[in-house]
Amino acid sequence: MYADGEQSRMSTVEIEYCVPCGFLSRAEDVQHALLSTFGEQLDAVTLATGANGVFVVRVDDTVIFDKSEDEYDVDEIVRRVRDRL
Amino acid sequence: MYADGEQSRMSTVEIEYCVPCGFLSRAEDVQHALLSTFGEQLDAVTLATGANGVFVVRVDDTVIFDKSEDEYDVDEIVRRVRDRL
Numbered sequence: 001m002y003a004d005g006e007q008s009r010m011s012t013v014e015i016e017y018c019v020p021c022g023f024l025s026r027a028e029d030v031q032h033a034l035l036s037t038f039g040e041q042l043d044a045v046t047l048a049t050g051a052n053g054v055f056v057v058r059v060d061d062t063v064i065f066d067k068s069e070d071e072y073d074v075d076e077i078v079r080r081v082r083d084r085l
Numbered sequence: 086m087y088a089d090g091e092q093s094r095m096s097t098v099e100i101e102y103c104v105p106c107g108f109l110s111r112a113e114d115v116q117h118a119l120l121s122t123f124g125e126q127l128d129a130v131t132l133a134t135g136a137n138g139v140f141v142v143r144v145d146d147t148v149i150f151d152k153s154e155d156e157y158d159v160d161e162i163v164r165r166v167r168d169r170l
Contacts, residue, residue: 019124024117031132032113039104040134047120048129 010043011085014058016050023055026072030057033074034081041085059084095128096170099143101135108140111157115142118159119166126170144169 013034017027024047031045055067057077064080098119102112109132116130135141140152142162149165 014129024120028113028117032109035109035132035134040136042134044099044131044133046129046131047116049120049125049127051125 010041011060011081012043013045013081014048014061015045016048016054016056016058018051018054019049020051021053026055030074030077033078037078038081038085057081095126096145096166097128097131098166099131099133099146101133101139101141101143103136103139104134105136106138111140115159115162118163122163123166123170142166 013031015027015030017023027047031047034042034045053067055065055072056063057065057080059081062084064084065077070076098116100112100115102108112132116132119127119130138152140150140157141148142150142165144166147169149169150162155161
């Protein structure tokens with residue numbers, strides 16, 4: 001559905017980070033990179049609190065980065081988000 | 086409903102900010118104050134992109150700060166969020 005309008009729908013990003021691990025500033029860095037790069041191309045970027053070492057980035061509910069599987073790299077996260085816009 | 090469990094439900098905050106006005110850093114400041122103060126008491130803080138001068142803070146969909154009506158004061162915003170947790 002909406003194949004032709006796909007480009008114009010705005011995306012939402014969620015960054016879930018472990019609060020007790022002190023991952024807030026890392027989550028803020030990723031959020032800032034995304035919002036300063038894509039601005040209004042994104043509908044919203046959410047910082048969601050979590051625990052147990054979580055650091056996961058989702059675009060419209062699809063995981064595009066998971067600290068437990070991927071090496072942390074802000075530029076790579078920005079590239080992966082761009083691929084989904 | 087849930088009168089007894091009211092305290093344990095987590096809240097979501099949304100900060101809608103005007104992208105072309107350059108309000109991103111102000112939105113980030115408010116978000117940082119909220120997440121560093123309340124941590125896991127909040128479920129999530131969302132930065133939502135907007136235009137036309139908007140700068141509005143909502144807690145669970147209730148507006149607690151609107152730049153068009155209130156003077157900008159991070160500490161006051163933190164107090165108003167606390168009152169709703």
